[in-house]
Amino acid sequence: MTGINGYIRMSEIESFFKSAFSVDNVIFGFDGSDLKVLLIQRGAAPFKGKWALPGDLVYPNENLDTAAERVLEQLTGLRDVYLEQVKAFGAVNRHPLGRVITIAYYSLIKISDFLVTPASFAQSASWHAVSEVGELAFDHNEILDTCLKSLKRKVRRAPVGFELLPPKFTLTELQQLYEAILDDKLDKRNFRKKILSMNLLLDLNELQEGVAHRPAKLYQFDRDTYEAFVAKGFSFDL
Amino acid sequence: MTGINGYIRMSEIESFFKSAFSVDNVIFGFDGSDLKVLLIQRGAAPFKGKWALPGDLVYPNENLDTAAERVLEQLTGLRDVYLEQVKAFGAVNRHPLGRVITIAYYSLIKISDFLVTPASFAQSASWHAVSEVGELAFDHNEILDTCLKSLKRKVRRAPVGFELLPPKFTLTELQQLYEAILDDKLDKRNFRKKILSMNLLLDLNELQEGVAHRPAKLYQFDRDTYEAFVAKGFSFDL
DNA sequence: CGGACTTATTGTTAAAACAACACCAATTTA
DNA sequence: TAAATTGGTGTTGTTTTAACAATAAGTCCG
Known part of the structure; x- marks a missing residue:
């Protein structure tokens, strides 16, 4: 279908509209020897203090890709960056505060362009070698894994490496x-x-x-x- | 992030939880000469009478994959079928009745297994040659295109053809x-x-x-x- | 039963892609 | 000027790919 197809009652519809969706962005960079990923340290519950992928809820009138671009720009100040949607993650209990599905993206940026950190929350952002990432908040380890696999496939079939x-x-x-x-x-x-x-x-x-x-x-x-x-x-x- | 990260007010949070998500399933079959896709004719507005991909809203306590399996089973009676998530489609205005993002899946089934049509809405389901699909409801042409491309890639790298x-x-x-x-x-x-x-x-x-x-x-x-x-x-x- | 019809099955060859491998060149620094 | 460091380059044997056509095994019909 998509949606409201006449086989559910209106009262049921309302319960469907109690979910939210977010985007999470695996931002890759390369420092000359290691593939790195930009993580933020969460300043609030849940998972306060844990490292996590940068992400945010999608605004009601915002396209998914736009939201992913916004997350990236707020964190790095960069626009017009290589961005690819990878997969939706929607396990029922993946978010402790409610039903939130997230759409995972990865971006490829030139690490040297990332000098300033305009967003207020960005002082706690930092680069981590992909091979040394520890336990992340939410299901972000799984998301990172999936995005890394996707990048490995992509990089063999399209010249996206240059973006890094x-x-x-x-x-x-x-x-x-x-x-x-x-x-x-x-x-x-x-x-x-x-x-x-x-x-x-x-x-x-x-x-x-x-x-x-x-x-x-x-x-x-x-x-x-x-x-x-x-x-x-x-x-x-x- | 994912979610509620302390940088938005609670009153704003509620407005985020006014969206819904659905799954849409591109069900492929093969009849010996053509690659086919199973479409349903919509019985209710919006797009009443138009052909569309089978899909449904995701229940609040249902995983995405489970929802896709459910849609498939309701329509065909089949379980344990090859199923692959492809992409989330989330343009702001893709659904006329509200903000609904959809997660697109494709399934591969043996067309000969699809004999009966258990679901009540299934009498209006039928197979269409992929090359002859006309204008579909919502953004379903785009979804079909994307899934077909994904299948073409997949079939070269994994022996999934046998599923058909x-x-x-x-x-x-x-x-x-x-x-x-x-x-x-x-x-x-x-x-x-x-x-x-x-x-x-x-x-x-x-x-x-x-x-x-x-x-x-x-x-x-x-x-x-x-x-x-x-x-x-x-x-x-x- | 024989000939026509239809689809199944099989091999060769030339060209291209791939994998493995080692030495000399250019520059800096001590 | 010698040592250290990284840059740059070709050949060969093997594997993979692409192009190509004749014979075999059944059915059908007269």
Whole structure:
């Protein structure tokens, strides 16, 4: 159906409208060696003091995606960020204060863009290596797991990894990012061959600076070429 | 967050609890040549008379998956069926009578099992070829599209196609199923080679009966072997 | 019973993708 | 100028994929 289909009485309808929904956002970042997730420390019950995914109730006149964007912006000040809906979590008792289902999203942000923390509650937000996250509030461990699996799948089939890197990056940095996400070592020569053969990287003819060894060439993701390829049925595959 | 995090007033909380959620279920079947979807004709406003996906509001103390199973069982009488959550749809105005977000699922059933229609509203349910579905109620065309895309992806990476076939089937039937889902012709020899090399089919040493031509061998999906493979990290890929 | 009809079954080959592997180059620093 | 560090590059054998067509086993009809 969806909804009110004539087979339930009006008095019953009201009891259905006693639920709420929220969005929770798994915000991923990459610091050069680890895949990280942005968590907040809860300042109020329930689960006061526990680490949790940033999230909020969805306003009555707000679209789900908009709510997820709002949560992200309130916490990081960032807009126009890569955002993907993953799954709804709706176990009856997942929220101690009532029936709340939550729609899980993940975002990919450039960790270096996250300098200030505009929202009032943000002073208690911090990055945690995904591999070292402890017990979270609510069912947030399950949500994080699901989003991480979803990211692993996604990153092999669409060039979303670039969302986590600064605009200019080296091939080694890119490889380290993939290794962190996939939790697996990749062969350097094969990786470079494959990535470069896709023609999605623009060689900037610039070199790294300030490193104590041979500087690497800097590249930039060529979004225009990518979108032209996609339009023609090209599929990224790693 | 999830929920009530201390940054909104109680009076505001109540207004959040004026929303409802539903599940909608894209029930796929296969009739030997077309991929089909089970639709119901709405008997009440809104969208009275329009075809729609079967769905219902989620009971206050009911899990999402359970609700999707219930919708399926009420319509078809079937239980223990392949069911997958796909996405939440929550545009503010998607439901004319209030804020209702819906969680979309798809199910895969053996069309031959669907003989009787126990639910009272089921007399108006019928199978429609996916390629010929017209305009549906609500945002159900979008939901159907999304579920179909999800099925196409899934069917290449996990052996779920078997859920749509009777227990005994021929390789040609299996191939036709894949062709219907993927909307693409496959090479017969390559298809058979690939499928058989996975060792997921049990040769029953039986032949088709009642066909006006050379009868084909019958096979059965070997779920035990599949699960043993999965446990060892094997991945189905078509 | 034989020929026409229909679908089932099977193998080869060339091209592409993949996996495994090691050495020299460029820069900084001591 | 030598040591340390990371950057960059090719080849080969193996596997996978894609393209392609002839024979086999039954049924049906005359």
